[in-house]
Amino acid sequence: MSQRILVVEDSPTMRQLISFSLRALPKLKIIEAIDGLDGLKKIQSEAFDLAVIDINMPLMDGLKLINLIRQDPKNKTIPVVIISTEGGAETKKRAEALGVDAYITKPIMAGHVLATIRGLLEKKAGPAG
Amino acid sequence: MFAKGKEFLDMYSKVEHFTKELMDENTKLQNQINELMSRRERALSEGTQSNEEGDLARRIEKLKQDKQDILNRYRHVEDENKDFMQRYMEIELENNNLANLYVASYQLHSTLELGEVLEIITEIIINLIGAHTFVILMFNDKHHDLEPVKAEGVPLDAVPSFKMGDGTVGGVAQSRETYYRDSYDRNAPIDFAHPLVCIPLMIKDDVIGVIAVYHLLTQKERLVKVDYDLFSLLAAHAATAIFSAKLYGDSVRKQATIKGFLDLLTH
Numbered sequence: 001m002s003q004r005i006l007v008v009e010d011s012p013t014m015r016q017l018i019s020f021s022l023r024a025l026p027k028l029k030i031i032e033a034i035d036g037l038d039g040l041k042k043i044q045s046e047a048f049d050l051a052v053i054d055i056n057m058p059l060m061d062g063l064k065l066i067n068l069i070r071q072d073p074k075n076k077t078i079p080v081v082i083i084s085t086e087g088g089a090e091t092k093k094r095a096e097a098l099g100v101d102a103y104i105t106k107p108i109m110a111g112h113v114l115a116t117i118r119g120l121l122e123k124k125a126g127p128a129g
Numbered sequence: 130m131f132a133k134g135k136e137f138l139d140m141y142s143k144v145e146h147f148t149k150e151l152m153d154e155n156t157k158l159q160n161q162i163n164e165l166m167s168r169r170e171r172a173l174s175e176g177t178q179s180n181e182e183g184d185l186a187r188r189i190e191k192l193k194q195d196k197q198d199i200l201n202r203y204r205h206v207e208d209e210n211k212d213f214m215q216r217y218m219e220i221e222l223e224n225n226n227l228a229n230l231y232v233a234s235y236q237l238h239s240t241l242e243l244g245e246v247l248e249i250i251t252e253i254i255i256n257l258i259g260a261h262t263f264v265i266l267m268f269n270d271k272h273h274d275l276e277p278v279k280a281e282g283v284p285l286d287a288v289p290s291f292k293m294g295d296g297t298v299g300g301v302a303q304s305r306e307t308y309y310r311d312s313y314d315r316n317a318p319i320d321f322a323h324p325l326v327c328i329p330l331m332i333k334d335d336v337i338g339v340i341a342v343y344h345l346l347t348q349k350e351r352l353v354k355v356d357y358d359l360f361s362l363l364a365a366h367a368a369t370a371i372f373s374a375k376l377y378g379d380s381v382r383k384q385a386t387i388k389g390f391l392d393l394l395t396h
Contacts, residue, residue: 013256017229018229020231085255085346087347106259107346112226
C-alpha cells in the first residue's frame with residue numbers, strides 16, 4: 001500500500017523541489033496544497049502518513065495549520081515536517097511545542113528533505129517496516 | 130679322592146668367581162647400553178622437537194606474513210571505502226545540486242507571463258539560494274538605466290535606478306561580468322549600489338537587466354558552490370525567460386490590436 005504525503009506550500013518551485021526530492025521513495029503519493037486553508041481541507045478529508053508544511057503562507061500560516069491538525073484526534077500524531085525560511089529560535093520553539101517532528105530551514109537541498117522524510121516514514125512504519 | 134674333591138671345589142670356586150665377575154661385567158655393560166639407549170632416545174627426541182619447533186616457527190612466520198598481508202589488504206579496502214564514501218558524498222551533493230538546478234530551470238521556463246517569471250526568479254533566490262534581500266532591475270531602453278521591477282526584503286520604491294557604470298550594479302551591467310563580494314557582514318546597512326552579489330541577465334551579448342543580492346537569510350552564513358551554479362543558471366535562463374515573456378506579452382497585445390483592427394475592417 002502506498003504512503004501518502006501532503007505538501008502544503010504556496011511556492012510552486014518549492015512544491016516541485018519537494019516532489020522531485022522524494023522521487024527516490026517508492027510507492028509514495030504526494031498530494032499538494034497551495035496554502036494553509038487548502039492544506040486544512042485536504043488533511044481533514046483524506047488520510048495522510050506525513051505532512052510537509054511551510055510557515056509563511058497566504059490565508060493560513062503553517063503554525064496555525066499545525067495547531068488545528070494536532071487538535072484533530074485523527075491527525076494528532078501524524079508526523080509533521082516544517083520547511084521554512086524562518087530560522088529564528090522563537091519560531092522553532094513554537095513549532096516544537098506543537099509537536100513538529102522535523103524543522104528544515106531554507107535554502108533546502110533535495111537530499112536533506114529526502115533523508116528527513118524517509119527517516120520519519122520508517123519510524124512511523126515501525127521496525128518491521 | 131679327598132685331594133681331587135678339594136681341587137674340584139677350588140675349580141668350582143674359581144668358576145663361581147669368574148661367573149660372578151662376568152655377571153658384574155654384564156650388568157655394567159647392560160647399564161651402559163641402557164644409558165646409551167636413553168641418551169640416544171633423548172638425542173633423537175631433542176632432534177625431532179627441534180624440527181617441530183622449526184616448522185612451528187616457519188608457520189608462525191608465514192602466519193605473521195599472512196596477517197600483515199591481510200592487514201595491508203584491509204587498510205587498502207578501508208582506504209578504498211573512504212574514497213568511495215568521499216565520492217558518494219560528492220555525488221550525493223552533486224545530485225542535490227543538480228536537483229535544485231533542474232527544478233530552477235524547469236520552473237523558469239514553465240510560464241510566459243512576465244509577472245510569474247519574476248515571481249519564480251524570486252522563489253529560486255529565496256528558497257534555493259537563501260537570499261533575504263535582493264532586487265531585480267531591468268534595463269530601460271528609453272531612459273538608458275536599470276530600473277527595479279521586483280524587490281524582496283525591501284520596499285520596491287526604496288530602490289533607486291542606476292545608470293550604466295554607476296556603482297557595482299551599473300558596473301556589472303556595463304562589464305557583463307558577475308560580481309561576488311569577498312566579505313559579508315549581515316549587520317551592515319544596505320548600500321543599493323554595492324550588493325553582495327550582482328549578476329547580469331544576458332541574452333547573448335546584451336544585458337537586459339541585473340539581479341542584486343544584499344543580504345542572506347539568517348541561517349545562511351555564506352554562499353556555497355551550488356549558489357554560484359544557480360547564479361550562473363539565472364544569468365542565462367532568467368534572462369531568456371524574462372525576454373520570452375516580454376516578447377510573448379508584446380505579441381499577445383499586438384495580436385489583439387491587429388484582431389481589433391481586422392474586426393473593424395470586416396464589420
